[in-house]
Amino acid sequence: MTESELLALAKEYASQNEIFDNYIGLGYYNTLTPQVILRNIMENPGWYTQYTPYQAEISQGRLESLLNFQTMVTDLTGMDIANASLLDEGTAAAEAMMMAHAQSNGRRKTFFIDKNTFPQTIAVVKTRAAPFNVNVVVGDFRTFDMSTIADDLCGALVQYPAMDGTIEDFESFSTTVKNHGGLFVVASDLMALTLLKAPGEFGADICLGSTQRFGVPLGFGGPHAAFFATTDKLKRRMPGRLVGVSRDVDGNPALRLALQTREQHIRRERATSNICTAQALLANMAAMYAVYHGPDGLTQIAQRIHALAKTLAHVVTEAGHTVTTSGDGFFDTITIRLRDGTTAAAVAEAANAARINIRVVDEQHVSVSLDETTTKRRLRNLAQLFSDREDLCMDKAAAAAGIGSLADMTPSSSGKLTRNTPFLEHPVFNSYHSETEMLRYLHRLQAKDLSLTHAMIPLGSCTMKLNATSEMVPVTMPGFNSIHPFAPPAQAKGYQNLFRELEADLAEITGFDAVSLQPNSGANGEYAGLMAIRGYHESRGEAHRDVCLIPVSAHGTNPASAMMAGMRVVPVKCLPATGELDMEDLAEKAAKHADNLSCIMVTYPSTFGVFDAGIRDVCQVVHRHGGQVYLDGANMNAQVGICRPGDYGADVVHLNLHKTLCIPHGGGGPGMGPIGVKAHLQPFLPDHPLLPGFGGSKSPGPVASAPYSSASILPIPWAYIRMMGPNGLRQSTETAILNANYMAKRLEDHYSILYRNHNSKCAHEFIIDARPLKETSGIEAIDIAKRLQDYGFHSPTMSWPVVNTLMIEPTESESLAELDRLCDALIAIREEIAAIERGDVSRTDNALKRAPHTAATVTSDTWDRSYSRETAAFPTSSTKTNKFWPTTSRIDDTYGDLNLVCTCPPMESYGEA
Numbered sequence: 001m002t003e004s005e006l007l008a009l010a011k012e013y014a015s016q017n018e019i020f021d022n023y024i025g026l027g028y029y030n031t032l033t034p035q036v037i038l039r040n041i042m043e044n045p046g047w048y049t050q051y052t053p054y055q056a057e058i059s060q061g062r063l064e065s066l067l068n069f070q071t072m073v074t075d076l077t078g079m080d081i082a083n084a085s086l087l088d089e090g091t092a093a094a095e096a097m098m099m100a101h102a103q104s105n106g107r108r109k110t111f112f113i114d115k116n117t118f119p120q121t122i123a124v125v126k127t128r129a130a131p132f133n134v135n136v137v138v139g140d141f142r143t144f145d146m147s148t149i150a151d152d153l154c155g156a157l158v159q160y161p162a163m164d165g166t167i168e169d170f171e172s173f174s175t176t177v178k179n180h181g182g183l184f185v186v187a188s189d190l191m192a193l194t195l196l197k198a199p200g201e202f203g204a205d206i207c208l209g210s211t212q213r214f215g216v217p218l219g220f221g222g223p224h225a226a227f228f229a230t231t232d233k234l235k236r237r238m239p240g241r242l243v244g245v246s247r248d249v250d251g252n253p254a255l256r257l258a259l260q261t262r263e264q265h266i267r268r269e270r271a272t273s274n275i276c277t278a279q280a281l282l283a284n285m286a287a288m289y290a291v292y293h294g295p296d297g298l299t300q301i302a303q304r305i306h307a308l309a310k311t312l313a314h315v316v317t318e319a320g321h322t323v324t325t326s327g328d329g330f331f332d333t334i335t336i337r338l339r340d341g342t343t344a345a346a347v348a349e350a351a352n353a354a355r356i357n358i359r360v361v362d363e364q365h366v367s368v369s370l371d372e373t374t375t376k377r378r379l380r381n382l383a384q385l386f387s388d389r390e391d392l393c394m395d396k397a398a399a400a401a402g403i404g405s406l407a408d409m410t411p412s413s414s415g416k417l418t419r420n421t422p423f424l425e426h427p428v429f430n431s432y433h434s435e436t437e438m439l440r441y442l443h444r445l446q447a448k449d450l451s452l453t454h455a456m457i458p459l460g461s462c463t464m465k466l467n468a469t470s471e472m473v474p475v476t477m478p479g480f481n482s483i484h485p486f487a488p489p490a491q492a493k494g495y496q497n498l499f500r501e502l503e504a505d506l507a508e509i510t511g512f513d514a515v516s517l518q519p520n521s522g523a524n525g526e527y528a529g530l531m532a533i534r535g536y537h538e539s540r541g542e543a544h545r546d547v548c549l550i551p552v553s554a555h556g557t558n559p560a561s562a563m564m565a566g567m568r569v570v571p572v573k574c575l576p577a578t579g580e581l582d583m584e585d586l587a588e589k590a591a592k593h594a595d596n597l598s599c600i601m602v603t604y605p606s607t608f609g610v611f612d613a614g615i616r617d618v619c620q621v622v623h624r625h626g627g628q629v630y631l632d633g634a635n636m637n638a639q640v641g642i643c644r645p646g647d648y649g650a651d652v653v654h655l656n657l658h659k660t661l662c663i664p665h666g667g668g669g670p671g672m673g674p675i676g677v678k679a680h681l682q683p684f685l686p687d688h689p690l691l692p693g694f695g696g697s698k699s700p701g702p703v704a705s706a707p708y709s710s711a712s713i714l715p716i717p718w719a720y721i722r723m724m725g726p727n728g729l730r731q732s733t734e735t736a737i738l739n740a741n742y743m744a745k746r747l748e749d750h751y752s753i754l755y756r757n758h759n760s761k762c763a764h765e766f767i768i769d770a771r772p773l774k775e776t777s778g779i780e781a782i783d784i785a786k787r788l789q790d791y792g793f794h795s796p797t798m799s800w801p802v803v804n805t806l807m808i809e810p811t812e813s814e815s816l817a818e819l820d821r822l823c824d825a826l827i828a829i830r831e832e833i834a835a836i837e838r839g840d841v842s843r844t845d846n847a848l849k850r851a852p853h854t855a856a857t858v859t860s861d862t863w864d865r866s867y868s869r870e871t872a873a874f875p876t877s878s879t880k881t882n883k884f885w886p887t888t889s890r891i892d893d894t895y896g897d898l899n900l901v902c903t904c905p906p907m908e909s910y911g912e913a
């Protein structure tokens with residue numbers, strides 16, 4: 001298809017999704033995305049094409065925004081520390097359960113969940129609990145006798161406000177949970193928390209939830225950023241990425257990802273979470289929503305929502321129904337017991353006729369959730385479902401309900417749970433309330449960050465390729481954007497068509513029989529795939545098979561996912577000379593563990609960027625010993641159209657749609673990691689509690705909150721595949737491989753290139769070795785990485801899979817001119833290193849060791865370095881006309897980890913007026 005044909009089809013599918021007035025709730029609410037945020041973040045490649053901010057000196061903009069996110073969450077929840085997002089509310093709850101379990105050193109195996117919690121949250125927690133034999137007990141927190149599980153309790157989760165809308169006072173329950181030795185976990189809603197007492201004030205050890213309703217569209221389930229906050233005591237157990245304040249070598253404050261030693265590639269088999277890609281872009285949107293509205297604006301939005309709910313409650317009660325929401329009042333959601341003679345089915349039918357979605361609870365109960373998009377007119381249409389009066393007037397109803405000034409609105413009927421602590425007092429949340437100011441703030445941050453709008457980002461294994469505009473356009477089409485994930489399937493026909501086509505395409509590309517689009521990241525796909533393998537063995541009476549073979553070179557998420565699936569990780573060696581899997585070691589380990597072998601997790605082409613000639617043998621050896629083959633598909637960009645995991649022997653693969661299939665990285669998410677499986681594993685694919693018939697018949701449960709998790713970004717790979725066509729896809733793979741080999745060839749006279757095959761060819765990526773330079777010049781991979789910033793480039797992948805190396809992946813998207821520009825930069829840097837080797841330049845005071853150079857450094861009145869300012873800032877002629885300035889000098893990671901600060905510091909410490 002051409003771009004215009006594709007867009008026409010996308011529009012047609014979008015129009016087949018019917019957008020009803022939506023009051024379903026359950027953690028997903030309509031929201032008004034401020035247009036300045038929609039256009040300048042969500043639809044802006046300057047924000048969505050960025051990579052995870054590992055190169056902090058050229059990422060200060062989004063790091064500041066993510067720090068705002070953490071501050072917002074910390075303030076509203078009343079907790080000590082928050083991370084920079086998780087995948088969704090359900091997985092955040094599952095992480096909390098795992099933390100509680102780990103906190104007891106695995107000894108306590110009962111996790112309690114109040115029954116008034118979203119069903120998808122309960123289901124996702126149950127999936128995660130099973131491999132650890134953690135018993136998830138769902139009960140009524142008011143009546144459940146905790147002493148019956150006291151010795152075994154690791155934690156308890158409640159929802160505040162609860163699923164039916166009730167606001168409960170958890171003060172004494174929190175004490176009970178703690179007295180019994182468990183962690184007290186609260187799932188909450190940041191909008192409600194602007195008016196309600198913060199969970200940190202009634203004993204929460206962990207507070208989590210979704211930030212979706214802070215301006216992030218419904219998108220049929222995602223992508224949205226979940227939040228996760230905890231206490232100071234538990235901070236080092238917290239999953240996910242954490243932005244912290246540190247300083248650069250000049251002593252200026254600077255931001256960077258904190259506690260990097262916790263990252264998945266270090267923790268490996270000691271990990272308790274496999275979270276890697278999260279939801280950075282959506283966290284930025286939510287944070288900016290709070291920056292734009294500020295504490296007063298947010299409070300007013302919440303008060304108005306509550307006033308609408310209260311008005312509706314009045315109309316409903318007057319009409320003879322009963323609002324059953326008990327406890328200490330409600331915020332935005334009410335559950336209604338219909339008067340005798342009216343059934344939920346009848347109301348639902350009337351609702352459907354009026355193009356309204358409500359939630360049917362049972363035969364006699366329905367529930368509705370209001371939000372900031374609800375207008376007086378829409379409220380009247382909704383109220384009409386419950387009232388026979390023809391003269392219904394919302395203003396009169398509001399007056400009759402006693403609603404005077406919005407400022408008096410408090411959801412807590414006793415007043416005991418009314419919020420009386422301030423929040424978002426930091427200047428950043430009180431400065432940018434006009435669109436002019438907001439626009440400039442967004443662009444000021446954007447300007448600090450290097451993205452694909454500036455230069456290629458040659459990150460091996462991460463596949464930073466073009467995110468074509470025509471692929472991105474459908475994402476924000478209202479038909480895809482504004483539909484609730486639990487809307488009746490009949491209203492989502494366009495999505496269903498698109499999903500069916502995408503599933504078929506991915507199955508064909510990978511050579512598998514069935515595809516699940518549910519996993520919400522690559523690591524989440526690994527987990528879903530391993531759970532399918534686990535279920536398969538169990539179904540054959542071989543539940544004891546729990547050994548997972550993993551090459552030492554594997555991505556850190558592999559062992560972490562295996563741990564989460566309850567497997568024992570057995571490392572397999574790689575050959576030092578070629579990087580290939582050590583077949584002898586594999587045969588030995590597979591034989592040794594034959595009785596308990598569950599699977600192998602293998603990456604192809606390997607993590608070293610080489611097509612292992614022995615991949616079929618690897619699969620055969622493992623199969624012969626009763627194991628399954630999990631293929632990490634992060635390197636599919638070297639395979640699409642050329643070879644298929646299903647053909648050479650794999651049983652399951654995950655695809656990183658945000659790598660191979662063009663979903664942008666978003667500065668650290670969103671992503672999606674669907675899995676393809678052979679027919680025998682199909683029954684074990686993820687399902688969903690709110691979509692009967694979806695997924696496998698013997699499913700281990702859902703791995704994400706929504707059936708298609710981040711559904712609204714699935715049009716991207718769908719569009720890519722359609723526009724490329726079979727020949728285009730193959731050609732793009734060939735070009736990716738050609739580009740890598742071209743670069744390797746150009747660089748081989750200057751650097752030693754690791755691990756090419758017997759024809760001295762690499763796959764789609766290759767590794768340059770900095771280890772020899774350490775001896776000759778004192779220079780390490782990190783110095784090259786930082787110096788590349790002065791040349792206007794983002795570093796290649798650093799020190800993975802081999803320490804002190806750089807892995808380069810150019811992708812097919814880059815032009816010859818850009819490939820040459822990067823080669824020229826690397827060659828020029830090699831010449832700078834040669835000067836050190838010759839002794840012409842100091843081993844410590846040189847442009848590499850002291851890189852990167854900021855504008856402030858090179859224009860400073862003092863300059864006491866052994867090299868010139870021009871060398872520092874303008875090492876090539878092209879940098880003179882096209883200069884990207886790093887905004888801080890090299891950052892001191894250790895300092896920040898020793899002095900952990902993860903909320904916004906005082907304004908003057910940002911290093912700008």
Ligand SMILES: *Cc1c(COP(=O)(O)O)cnc(C)c1O
Pocket residue numbers: 275276277461462521522523524555557558603632634635656671672673
């Ligand atoms: C990116 C990557 C993953 C993890 O994917 P996420 O989406 O970040 O969770 C797993 N394995 C390999 C080899 C990768 O490159």
